[in-house]
Amino acid sequence: MKPVINVVACLLAALLCLVAPARADKITVAAASDLKYAMDEIADGFRKAHPADQVEVVYGSSGKFFAQIRNGAPYDLFFSADVAYPRELAQLGHAAAPVRSYALGRIALWSAVMDATRMTLDSLTDPAITRIAIANPRHAPYGKRAEEALRAAGLWDKVAHKLVNGESVSHATHFVQTGNAQVGMIALSLALGPDLASKGGYWLIPDTLHQPLEQGYVITRRAGNSALAKRFADYVEGPQARAVMRRYGFILPGEDAAR
Amino acid sequence: MLLTDSDQQALWLTLRLAGIVTLILLVVGTPIAWWLARTRAWWKGAVAAVVAMPLVLPPSVLGFYLLLAMGPQGPLGQFTQALGLGLLPFTFWGLVIASVIYSLPFMVQPLQTAFQAIGERPLEVAATLRASRLDAFFTVAVPMALPGFVSACVLTFAHTVGEFGVVLMIGGSIPGETRVAAVQIYDHVEALDYLDAHRLAGVLLVFSFLVLLAIHVWRPGTRKIG
């Protein structure tokens, strides 16, 4: 009997260690996938400035984060690609502070196998392009805007059959990176990222063709008392972070498009 | 109409995919299972491990690597292009190939177990009764392993119907081509159309349950015939 009790005790102890509550001064940030490179840099900057604080960033589709937070997922901040989601969360009582816009996103054409800098939307009708990757317009903000742009340009009927849908805008980017789609209509911030910028150029899709990609964030209800969450939100709205965002093509609230 | 047109399309696509994959795996998996059941080669364990790999690989990982392999720079992609077949991602047949790989152990393992259970004796008997090895396989091994075949086909079919991660990675969610029911449900959820999601998921659940129930109520070999 004794050896069995010892084994059980050890297992319980191990289990407890794994589920031990996180120490204070740690936050988890849910960020839309278009923020991959930008938010990585911003978080790094924050960590350097506040070495005692722990910040973890998780990337995914805005719609999924919305559903998860609604159902109690342990995120402290939510940076959405579409401000509508945080607004909805606030309406449902999941916000600790008012929703704030943090950027305007842009979509761009990007290709790893062709020269996107010379393209326009019309180029998509080229028979050499058989697959165009976009995020699923049904639920991804960047995908929705891509569809709007195509429709506004009168190209939807001509190229719809070439579209392949990614689960999120980063998934759509995978398709283009691996060459399975010749071209993608993806987030500008991703096209400017180090991985992609070195492999291909981009063409900015005119923002007159689609609804603005107003990106907003919110501090969730569960982080209402977290001083760290507030610190991080302030940092994101501060000058260093804004510089990073600008570098990744985001248009900041109050500023005009530089291009 | 219980389901929308696009939902019906997704469901039909799912059934077609599962059916074709099951048939292909029946042809491909049976010889593999037979070999694994009877060989004494020293590298049998390695083959069995490779066959079982899809069981432990996360589907999205498998999907990602298939996306690379089937892409224009990947070995499979270059092969299909050389044959003039284009690229496999985002096509129905690309899903078929991926599903065949992903569901392989679900066909091979039950068959292997069934073949092993037969043992050597019935085949020796068949040989003494003038049956060649191929003849003995079809007239003795297969009938004796019939419950195993049923199990394997049901598992493979059900597993393919439920496949999500791989399809999502390489499918591109194209309606009528790669937007299978599982992906359609996911899209409904992502778009916050929960009612549509519930309906389609419900239909899928009921269908799967009925199929499994039918199989378990009628099991060849457990009934005494004649």
Add this chain to the structure above:
Amino acid sequence: MSGLRARFRLAWPGFTLDVDLGLPGQGVTALFGHSGSGKTTLLRCVAGLERAPDGLLRVAGETWQDGTRWLPTHRRPIGYVFQEASLFPHLSVLGNLRYGMRRAGGAPASALDHVIDLLGIGHLLSRRPDRLSGGERSRVAIARALAVNPRLLLLDEPLAALDHARKQEILPYLERLRDELSIPMLYVSHVPDEVARLADHLVVMREGRVLASGPLAETLVRLDLPFRLGGDTGAVLAAEVGAIDAQWHLARVDFAGGSLLVRDHGIAVGRRVRVRVLARDVSLAAAHPGPSSIQNVLKGRIEVVADDEHPGLILVRVRLGQTALLASLTRRAAAALEIVPGRDVWVQVKTVALLDE
């Protein structure tokens, strides 16, 4: 039929088979030995179920295996009866019978009827194997092996899985096979009784080697083999029913060397029978024993004296004309009677078993 020639050498971890045999092309040849003696392995080599690397097998003039040739099992004109019947569970009895028939081709339907008749399984044809008794299964297995019209019938301890009553039930069928069909049979067994009843030729094996190979009667009375059968030691005689004594309900059987009185089993005069005389039922006397309850008293000459398993016992072979009998004696008795080769003795046989019912 010019017989069977087999030479096999197999080396497995813990077991080696090394045989070089010539066997008659007719009748029943028994492969006898304890478990592990290699008798089943030898049978399987003949069937082609085991492949000895450079073996030789020639059956009735046809080469089934040599340095360059290997005939696979399904092309050998054999029938094989396995130890546990091993009927196909997914086929009925008739299905099992037909399985080989269809593939052996050429055998007419009447041949199948004959086999069904011979084994008495006509009423079982539509049953599934799981609905048969052990004895019925054995008979179906034998019938199935015969249904392919084999030129050589191989039987691997077909009665081993049966209880005593079933065995007694099936043995007559096997005797019928031997008597009515002219198919040579190789019969593996470790049971002296079965061998005594069925065999015409006896091969004794031990640890993968052949100790002796010869006609049954001769081989059974050999005392030079490193082999003892204990209580089953004895002679088997070929005899004929000479006369019936209705008054005493006895029958006289004549063999080449004398006659014996046995109980009348209802066998007609003139019929050939096998008679078994166990060594422990034979006693010797230096002079004619005079009145005694043992009615079978014959005169013979001591041929060989040999040790038995127990140090206090010896075995004696006595020649009676062309026949030999074995007697089991204590060493003390042998010394007292001065039992030496060449000496004439009186042989008393207490019990004679008639092997053919």
